[in-house]
Every structure is written in C-alpha cells, then in structure tokens.
Amino acid sequence: MANRHSISVLLVDDHEIVRVGFKRLIETTRDIDVIAEAKSGEDAYNLAHELRPDIIIMDINMPGIGGLEAISRLHKRDPKIKIIALTVHETEPFPTRVLKAGAKGYLSKRCVPQELISAIRSVHSGGTFITSQVIREMSKTPGAEESSINRLTAREFQIFSMIAEGRTAVEIGEDMNLSHKTIHSHRANVMKKLKLKTTANIVQFAILQGIITG
Numbered sequence: 094m095a096n097r098h099s100i101s102v103l104l105v106d107d108h109e110i111v112r113v114g115f116k117r118l119i120e121t122t123r124d125i126d127v128i129a130e131a132k133s134g135e136d137a138y139n140l141a142h143e144l145r146p147d148i149i150i151m152d153i154n155m156p157g158i159g160g161l162e163a164i165s166r167l168h169k170r171d172p173k174i175k176i177i178a179l180t181v182h183e184t185e186p187f188p189t190r191v192l193k194a195g196a197k198g199y200l201s202k203r204c205v206p207q208e209l210i211s212a213i214r215s216v217h218s219g220g221t222f223i224t225s226q227v228i229r230e231m232s233k234t235p236g237a238e239e240s241s242i243n244r245l246t247a248r249e250f251q252i253f254s255m256i257a258e259g260r261t262a263v264e265i266g267e268d269m270n271l272s273h274k275t276i277h278s279h280r281a282n283v284m285k286k287l288k289l290k291t292t293a294n295i296v297q298f299a300i301l302q303g304i305i306t307g
Contacts, residue, residue: 099126100217103146105137105163106130106179107155111202115150115179118206125213134163141167141174148213153180153191156268158251161194165247168195175216179209186242186250186302188227194247198222242302244286252279256292257299 102119104127106112116127129144131137135157141149149167153160160178167174177198178191188199197216200209201224212222245253255265262276269276289295 099124100148100213101126101128101146103140103149104130106152107132122210134158134160137163138166147217149176150179151176153178161191161247161251164196165194177212177216183226190250199227200224201226241287249279249283253283254304257296
C-alpha cells in the first residue's frame with residue numbers, strides 16, 4: 094500500500110520489461126510510489142486525469158500519439174503538471190522539443206539509478222532536472238538546420254521521425270489513428286518547413302541531426 098505522504102508516480106512506457114525495471118528501482122525508496130502504469134500516450138492522458146499523480150515519467154517513442162504529443166496535450170490541459178521524459182534520445186532536437194512541450198525533466202535511460210530518484214524529488218519540489226550528458230548536448234550552438242526543425246509541431250516532428258525510420262504513410266496512420274491522407278498532409282508541411290523534397294532527403298536530414306543512425 095502506498096504511503097499517503099509519498100510522491101505518487103505514473104510510469105509510462107510501451108515495454109513492460111522496462112516498466113517493471115523502473116518500478117522496482119523507484120520502489121526501493123520510502124518516499125516514492127508507482128501508483129499506475131501506462132503503455133501509450135493515450136493511456137497516460139486518461140490515467141493522469143483520473144489519478145492525478147504527482148509525477149509522470151514518460152517515454153518518448155511509443156505507438157499512437159507518442160510521448161511528445163502526450164506531454165504537449167497534458168501540459169495544455171494542466172500547465173502545472175510535472176512530467177519527466179525518460180528516453181534513449183540524448184541529442185538535440187529531442188531535449189529542446191520535449192522541454193518546450195512542457196516536461197520539467199529530461200533523463201537518458203542510461204542514467205544511473207540515483208539520477209532518476211533525484212529527478213523525481215527535484216521536479217516534485219518545483220525544480221527541473223536534466224541529465225548531465227543532455228545538458229552538454231543542449232549547450233552546443235544550434236545551426237540553421239536545428240533551428241528549422243524546431244518549427245515543426247509535436248505531431249509533425251513525430252511523423253517526421255517515423256518517416257525517417259522508414260515507416261509508410263499507411264503504417265504511421267494506423268499507429269496514430271489518422272488517415273493516410275492526413276499523414277500525407279503533415280508530411281507535406283514537414284517538407285515545406287524543412288525545405289526538403291524527397292523521403293531520401295528526410296532520412297539524410299534525420300541522420301545529420303542525430304535523430305536516427307545511418
């Protein structure tokens with residue numbers, strides 16, 4: 094049973110083995126309790142409204158609307174919500190986009206266990222927490238390409254990332270519960286904003302930005 098004075102956490106990741114590992118880690122403490130788990134951004138959005146957790150720990154890459162869009166929606170509904178992104182992405186533009194969407198913390202899944210505990214306590218107390226390797230990445234001066242990618246909306250950025258990974262419009266639409274016509278419309282907006290002409294250009298751009306590996 095959760096301690097009524099403990100920090101309540103909603104843990105969001107589409108991989109059960111990951112959730113189990115982080116839950117066990119978190120619950121080695123006396124002041125933090127995982128009160129619920131979710132495997133998608135949609136589930137997180139609904140559970141957050143129902144349970145009102147103190148902290149939401151959110152993966153970024155998930156089926157459906159994904160973590161970035163979920164963070165944006167949660168923050169729009171409640172600007173005071175406290176979300177920590179816990180992700181494999183350590184390079185820009187992910188940290189900047191996630192923090193602009195409303196997250197209060199950004200951690201790499203490679204972080205040491207105590208960093209996660211410290212992040213939860215820090216964000217709960219009203220602070221922010223960004224893992225050290227991500228701070229080093231964010232301190233780099235952004236170039237023109239990095240500035241242009243920041244013009245994408247959360248949904249456009251998610252679709253851009255999925256196209257770069259080789260997903261088709263039909264596959265992306267099925268994952269995001271959108272028509273392939275809507276996906277094509279978002280793809281056109283992405284290419285216009287980034288001044289790209291082909292899918293190959295999208296892949297090349299994503300590799301240069303460190304969003305995918307070549």
